[in-house]
Amino acid sequence: MSGLHIIQYDVVVIGGGPAGMAAAVKAKELGLNVLLLDDNEYLGGILPQCIHPGFGIHYFKEELTGPEFAYRLTKRALELGVDYYTAARVLEIKNYSDIEKVVIFSSPKGAFEVWTKTIIYAAGARERHAFEIGIVGDRGAGIYTAGEAQTLMDIYGIMPGREIVIVGSGDVGLIMARRFALEGANVKAVIELMPYPGGLARNIMILKDFDIPLYLSHKVVEVKGKNRVERVKVIKVDENLNEIPGTEFWIECDTVVISAGLIPSVKLLTNIGAEIDPATGGPIVNDLFETTIPGIFAAGNTVLINDLVDYVAEQGELAAYGAKLFIENGGIPTKHWIKLRKGENVRLLIPHYLSGERDVFIYARVKRPMENVEVRFPEIGKRLRLPIVKPAEMLRLKLRKEDIAKAKDEITMEVVPL
């Protein structure tokens, strides 16, 4: 097929992972004419390769594996007749006016120019690579990000290596440690820069299950091995994360798996001038996940890195609801926007603006682990006690409409040890 096909929709959802699929399903249920686009060969984003459980406890009220979660959303989308293209590469977004936007994409079925009233951007995140975390040395085979290793093993059935060092103790790194150990590989160490582990408690347990050593306050600084990784150099760091001379040692291995966090993919958004929050790396959003460009919404890991897919799907639904309100009212109705502001010990906080028109869930991460704390919102006199907070576990708290209405211009969230 040749030429440019021109088509028209109420909402175009970019990204077919859990955020995008939940958004597309919800938008269709709300009666909108929706198009879902994904650049992969199949829908589901990274879920089909996340074969472990821990998905869906909130969203489906049932514990599922990643592929099962994706399957349920895909099935629902197909039942509803959501239009979608896979292997669709979005080249550009244009924002002509509040209700006239264009998405240009190419796919095996040809090139398309889609005219739409709203866009939900759910492009997810990308993984940080070795060179981004200051690892130098040889570039032999055997260096993978956790996601790459997972794709090889759990989609293609190929073992990336036998003697493994994992860099980073976030959830993906720990889950890959278990996968490697289960497949009979020797996981020699998990190396974590921070003085505390990065993952959820249920994943930390994996290390115990397989007797895998965890080195806290350590970092991998160098890889040796011209053709294939042979060994890595590890060094201890002090409380300011500075390397401590004389503490270096080498670990022999044939594979290094980098699990050093995710970075929201926002390129198409920044191209059209959406404002970015430096703390999350994602766009600034209001309580319906609308970006600073009217009618362009975002959801999921594009906005902030979530630890549960359930929250990602919830954000997708909210954005869909936002798209509907936007179309009906020619914008998101509010008397005035109230700014949600980070106070003491809060590293990141979403959404950035509240309309006061509805109850909202706020998502936050603290700066450091603390026990027995009080979460305070001084402007509205709300307080909440929590026995424990950790940077690895995102806080999701509800603010009621009536409470939000008590604030004039801003609401601060702070986390104070008692």
Add this chain to the structure above:
Amino acid sequence: MTSRVYLFTCIVCPLGCTLEVEMDGDKIKEVKGYTCPKGREWAIEEVMNPKRVVMSVIKVRNGKLPTVSVKTAEPVPKAKIPELMKFLAKLEVEGPIRVGQTILEFEGIKIVATRET
């Protein structure tokens, strides 16, 4: 009789209490650190008979993808897991496969597909 102390972070709920199980030989002497009975039960189970649901992938011929992801329909005793993994590694099945389909059984435990292929 030797006494041993096992330490865990409870994963039953997000509170994550630190649990301590003291054993006297093969008998439980004391469980400490739990905030609710669920945590106590879990700690005892963890010491006496730890079990895990096992996830893996199996090679597929003529499927949409080269593998199908699977899980055990029920938790498997930890000691049995290496044997189960070896068994799964040797398998190759014929596509197409539906989600929820029992692919085969291992010592009476169903191996269920979690991905379409």
